[in-house]
Amino acid sequence: MDQGDWLAERFEEHRPRLRAVAYRMLGSPGEADDAVQEAWFRLSRSQTSPVENLGGWLTTVVARVCLDMLRSRESRREEPLDEFVPEPVLTGRYEGDPEGQAVLADSVGPALLVVLDTLAPAERLAFVLHDMFAVPFDEIAPMVGRSTAAARQLASRARRRVQGSAPAPEVDLHRQRRVVEAFLAASRGGDFDALLTMLDPDVMLRADDAAVRVGADSEVRGARSVARTFSGRSKYAQPVLLDGSAGAVWAPNGQPRIAFGFTIEDGRVVEIELLADPVVLARLPPAAVAG
CATH class of the missing domain: 3.10.450.50 (Nuclear Transport Factor 2; Chain: A,)
Incomplete structure (x- = not known):
């Protein structure tokens, strides 16, 4: 097996998780696929030999791509919920936890996506990566250009809003x-x-x-x-x-x-x-x- 085939095979192993991350970030299956494809382009052009944790590296790339896509949304509001909404992909800290999987399956859908869409891009990234995919805050912090403590606060603020204990921020x-x-x-x-x-x-x-x-x-x-x-x-x-x-x-x-x-x-x-x-x-x- 040559290097290109080996790399493609490794990437396909991570694709379901990467797409799940991108979908939670963007709320659009089409945009999620675009973000994952961009991650593949970057992987295929990069020097991967020093990468010890390819899954973590790819998750970081997809998260950064999604963050850029969210920030580039201007005055036009996206309407991703008109598209097909796939079944939840259960990953991260709920793997092997039937009760946690049931909770996540109930929560990941149109209702949650509506709430996520009210969050600022950095809040959404911190919440999705940490609460849904168990990414540590010290890894999230450089993605949003904040300290670890500030990244934790972003997720906490988003979590309160998702749980309904804090009103939605002024969006106008x-x-x-x-x-x-x-x-x-x-x-x-x-x-x-x-x-x-x-x-x-x-x-x-x-x-x-x-x-x-x-x-x-x-x-x-x-x-x-x-x-x-x-x-x-x-x-x-x-x-x-x-x-x-x-x-x-x-x-x-x-x-x-x-x-x-x-x-x-x-x-x-x-x-x-x-x-x-x-x-x-x-x-x-x-x-x-x-x-």
């Missing part, structure tokens, strides 16, 4: 942007009372490892504490699209230093992420950074 980008712009204006103007009106009483401010290294607190809880953190600041912050949602970037002299991810529910900010990881900042469009 125009409304999101108005809230973010008003928040930045109040921050720059030092309007403490205005900041309080825009913050949920239990708002959480979290910083990734890179932001903590440059002086940010790793975690701040409560509206008054978060308002004090931002009051009189954000002079160089500008609105920007981040992971498909309205966010902001602090870019003194046009150089992005910190990105702000906002979770907005019912017109109020319920969570803010401070992201200084260079991988995240590199994804920001130059025009948005320039303001």
Whole structure:
């Protein structure tokens, strides 16, 4: 058997799992097949001899391809549920667990896909890979350009929404942007009372490892504490699209230093992420950074 045939055979062994990952990520059988095919193209062009865990390598490739596809969806809403919905593919941590398989089989279908479609791309990836396919957070973190702790939080936030214990985030980008712009204006103007009106009483401010290294607190809880953190600041912050949602970037002299991810529910900010990881900042469009 030559190298090409051997590689193709190994890939086919992993295809069912790869397609399951892609389908959960994209909600579309056709797009899932496209993502898996792209993984094959990349595998066939790569040097695979140093790869010790081919299944893990392929899962990472498919996840990154799916993340790019989700982020490239612009104002047009996809309608994948009009297509044929296949039977659930039971993999990951539920293998060999009949009760867990039954739960997953009941949950993976049109209803779950509708909820998954409300998640930001990074949340969807973290939840799908960890909760459905048992991928560790330290492997998920570099895929989304976050710290391991931030990746864990993405999955946790998505999990609460899937389980119905948290309302869906504000999905209207125009409304999101108005809230973010008003928040930045109040921050720059030092309007403490205005900041309080825009913050949920239990708002959480979290910083990734890179932001903590440059002086940010790793975690701040409560509206008054978060308002004090931002009051009189954000002079160089500008609105920007981040992971498909309205966010902001602090870019003194046009150089992005910190990105702000906002979770907005019912017109109020319920969570803010401070992201200084260079991988995240590199994804920001130059025009948005320039303001």
